[in-house]
Amino acid sequence: MRIALFATCLVDGLFPEVGKATVTVLRRLGHQVVFPMEQTCCGQMHVNTGYPREALPLVRRYADTFEPYDAIVTPSGSCAGAIRHQHAQVARQFGDDALVDRVEAVAARSYELSELLVDVLGVTDVGASYPHRVTYHPTCHSLRILRVGDRPLRLLRAVDGIDLVELPQAQTCCGFGGTFALKNSETSTAMLADKMRAIQSTGAQMCAATDASCLMHIGGGMSRLDVGTETVHLAQILASTKDAR
Amino acid sequence: MTTFLGMPTASPTVHLRTGESFPDAARTGLADSQQRHNLRVATTTIREKRAGVVAELDDWEQLRAAGAAIKDATLAELPDHLERFEAAVTERGGTVHWARDGDEANAIVTRLIQATGETDVVKVKSMATEEIGLNEALATAGITATETDLAELIVQLGDDRPSHILVPAIHRNRSEIRDIFRDHMDDVDPGLTNDPEALAGAARLYLRRRFLSAKVAISGANFGVAETGTLCVLESEGNGRMCLTLPRTLITVMGIEKLVPTWRDLEVFLQLLPRSSTGERMNPYTSMWTGATEGQDFHVVLLDNGRTATLADPHGRSALRCIRCSACLNVCPVYERAGGHAYGSVYPGPIGAVLSPQLTGVKDNPSLPFASSLCGACYDVCPVAIDIPTMLVHLRAEVVAAKREEHRVPTAEAASMTAAAWTMTSRRRWTAALRSLSLGRVARRMPALPPPLSSWARSRDLPQMPRETLRDWWVREGSDVPPAAPEEDA
Numbered sequence: 001m002r003i004a005l006f007a008t009c010l011v012d013g014l015f016p017e018v019g020k021a022t023v024t025v026l027r028r029l030g031h032q033v034v035f036p037m038e039q040t041c042c043g044q045m046h047v048n049t050g051y052p053r054e055a056l057p058l059v060r061r062y063a064d065t066f067e068p069y070d071a072i073v074t075p076s077g078s079c080a081g082a083i084r085h086q087h088a089q090v091a092r093q094f095g096d097d098a099l100v101d102r103v104e105a106v107a108a109r110s111y112e113l114s115e116l117l118v119d120v121l122g123v124t125d126v127g128a129s130y131p132h133r134v135t136y137h138p139t140c141h142s143l144r145i146l147r148v149g150d151r152p153l154r155l156l157r158a159v160d161g162i163d164l165v166e167l168p169q170a171q172t173c174c175g176f177g178g179t180f181a182l183k184n185s186e187t188s189t190a191m192l193a194d195k196m197r198a199i200q201s202t203g204a205q206m207c208a209a210t211d212a213s214c215l216m217h218i219g220g221g222m223s224r225l226d227v228g229t230e231t232v233h234l235a236q237i238l239a240s241t242k243d244a245r
Numbered sequence: 246m247t248t249f250l251g252m253p254t255a256s257p258t259v260h261l262r263t264g265e266s267f268p269d270a271a272r273t274g275l276a277d278s279q280q281r282h283n284l285r286v287a288t289t290t291i292r293e294k295r296a297g298v299v300a301e302l303d304d305w306e307q308l309r310a311a312g313a314a315i316k317d318a319t320l321a322e323l324p325d326h327l328e329r330f331e332a333a334v335t336e337r338g339g340t341v342h343w344a345r346d347g348d349e350a351n352a353i354v355t356r357l358i359q360a361t362g363e364t365d366v367v368k369v370k371s372m373a374t375e376e377i378g379l380n381e382a383l384a385t386a387g388i389t390a391t392e393t394d395l396a397e398l399i400v401q402l403g404d405d406r407p408s409h410i411l412v413p414a415i416h417r418n419r420s421e422i423r424d425i426f427r428d429h430m431d432d433v434d435p436g437l438t439n440d441p442e443a444l445a446g447a448a449r450l451y452l453r454r455r456f457l458s459a460k461v462a463i464s465g466a467n468f469g470v471a472e473t474g475t476l477c478v479l480e481s482e483g484n485g486r487m488c489l490t491l492p493r494t495l496i497t498v499m500g501i502e503k504l505v506p507t508w509r510d511l512e513v514f515l516q517l518l519p520r521s522s523t524g525e526r527m528n529p530y531t532s533m534w535t536g537a538t539e540g541q542d543f544h545v546v547l548l549d550n551g552r553t554a555t556l557a558d559p560h561g562r563s564a565l566r567c568i569r570c571s572a573c574l575n576v577c578p579v580y581e582r583a584g585g586h587a588y589g590s591v592y593p594g595p596i597g598a599v600l601s602p603q604l605t606g607v608k609d610n611p612s613l614p615f616a617s618s619l620c621g622a623c624y625d626v627c628p629v630a631i632d633i634p635t636m637l638v639h640l641r642a643e644v645v646a647a648k649r650e651e652h653r654v655p656t657a658e659a660a661s662m663t664a665a666a667w668t669m670t671s672r673r674r675w676t677a678a679l680r681s682l683s684l685g686r687v688a689r690r691m692p693a694l695p696p697p698l699s700s701w702a703r704s705r706d707l708p709q710m711p712r713e714t715l716r717d718w719w720v721r722e723g724s725d726v727p728p729a730a731p732e733e734d735a
């Protein structure tokens with residue numbers, strides 16, 4: 001299958017390893033991955049901060065860029081959620097009915113990585129090997145906007161050598177929330193502290209998630225505390241094999 | 246009446262807003278480790294209880310949808326329902342008063358009490374009277390109002406503000422309550438312990454004297470039934486029932502959105518509310534009254550206070566579905582850390598973050614729509630399915646638009662948002678921007694970063710900057726894959 005990768009602005013600029021890992025997994029499964037160079041950002045940051053007018057050209061751009069593809073994958077539950085639930089809202093708000101139809105059609109073919117693997121490609125075992133103690137944080141937007149359910153966990157459970165440990169209070173927000181982390185920095189930090197405490201209590205070496213943004217927040221906090229636990233994106237675990245090490 | 250609904254002239258009163266912004270007000274709550282502990286224990290307990298009783302019903306989602314649909318349908322024809330309600334109450338010997346805002350409502354209630362010649366009244370816990378600051382207004386008129394709900398009484402005696410819709414003293418633990426009782430209750434046992442039974446006993450004694458002497462009571466209402474003019478109050482302690490039955494004059498203050506069309510509709514809400522609020526299958530004390538009973542004088546004050554304006558906003562309207570169950574507060578991670586006082590309104594938590602600015606207008610509460618990480622937990626538990634996150638996002642846009650109108654020069658945030666959008670709408674500009682970022686090599690723990698990075702770096706390291714962006718890697722490495730479609734090379 002030919003799959004277009006929407007890396008997201010954050011992965012493109014800050015976490016290219018997550019994008020590469022996504023490519024690796026899909027290629028290993030025998031699929032062709034393309035990276036449309038016109039892609040930039042889904043516009044979620046603009047919408048969520050109160051700037052829908054600025055998001056409108058980004059919404060249009062996403063449709064323009066990804067319309068030609070039958071399947072689009074993104075290693076971000078949050079961006080996939082924005083594409084599915086905000087793009088049409090924004091287009092509608094500015095009265096662009098033709099755009100509403102287009103973004104809805106593209107959104108229907110846009111998947112978060114675990115959705116694409118489990119629902120579209122029908123695999124849970126992607127042939128990965130990752131001999132580490134890992135705990136999984138189900139990020140809010142993956143969980144509640146996208147409703148990815150246990151798909152990421154099913155993929156993780158099939159990973160060879162992994163020691164998957166349950167995270168207490170897993171469904172509680174880590175405190176990132178986009179510009180919330182800046183505008184309400186102190187409340188965000190208090191939420192992060194509790195999340196880090198929960199992660200540490202599991203004794204995991206790695207905390208995994210499906211969103212680079214939340215991992216940046218959690219990882220930034222843990223790095224500051226030097227607690228020795230690191231963050232890893234689901235795609236990176238799924239891309240790991242025995243040979244690669 | 247219809248003209249009134251279309252013309253809210255006065256502005257809502259003070260208990261819906263604060264001068265302080267949420268981030269500033271939150272600081273106090275965040276620093277209060279005792280309060281944070283109290284909140285965590287209380288919300289966790291009630292959250293689990295709620296989840297348990299909700300899981301028992303296999304038609305919960307249908308009930309939720311029914312609750313939302315009934316409320317929406319009622320709101321769509323609110324003027325008609327209000328007229329029917331007024332006619333029904335009047336026919337049964339009650340008197341209906343209309344109040345555009347808190348000041349008008351307070352004046353009406355004060356006048357009604359003064360007409361009885363009484364100076365002491367008892368109160369059933371009510372958010373509407375909290376919202377309009379009735380107790381304070383009565384105090385200036387020389388009338389003492391005693392709260393009879395235990396938690397509300399604790400707040401009142403402690404000269405405190407409520408921090409939760411349902412459990413106003415949720416931020417207090419038993420020892421703190423014992424201290425408040427000991428210091429503020431006349432003839433309390435000085436050896437009072439913090440044993441729950443002892444505390445309840447002290448409150449019972451204190452309140453009993455007031456129940457038996459009160460000639461006037463004030464209540465709110467959880468629901469009003471348009472077809473019969475019936476009012477309905479749900480409570481857990483039975484103290485409300487004492488207020489509703491013993492005094493000779495009963496004055497009910499009710500927001501205009503509290504109506505349901507028929508008796509039948511109540512059934513849905515009497516299932517939704519107790520499970521969502523206290524985690525109980527059925528409410529312990531449900532009182533209903535229709536018009537005036539013999540020997541009793543009954544008044545109902547219908548309060549607008551910003552509700553008509555909220556109704557007129559297609560994005561904000563659904564906030565009026567709220568049945569004040571407080572489930573959204575109990576699951577909110579922001580509420581749990583910052584505490585209820587941080588919201589500066591009698592409506593704290595997620596619903597407060599939308600309802601308060603809806604009622605006052607965003608200019609008066611500009612920081613509240615941002616007091617959320619948009620995690621969505623509130624939407625999931627709301628028994629009337631209010632999509633709070635989406636409403637917050639709409640309100641944020643209103644705040645930004647209002648700021649734009651106010652200032653000729655764009656704010657720093659607006660300027661950076663415009664710049665980001667400009668960069669992100671061109672492949673060339675975006676590629677260049679990402680490259681400069683990866684070459685930038687900002688130190689991960691740099692002490693003095695410019696905003697907004699400074700507020701990030703106060704508690705979090707920045708990520709390690711990669712040497713190469715993904716797109717540059719793709720151009721270098723991606724070429725070994727089968728030929729790309731022409732549009733990728735554009």
Ligand code: SF4
Pocket residue numbers: 521566567568569570571572573574596623626627628629630631
């Ligand atoms: S918004 Fe929903 S969950 Fe929150 S208090 Fe109102 S009815 Fe309850």
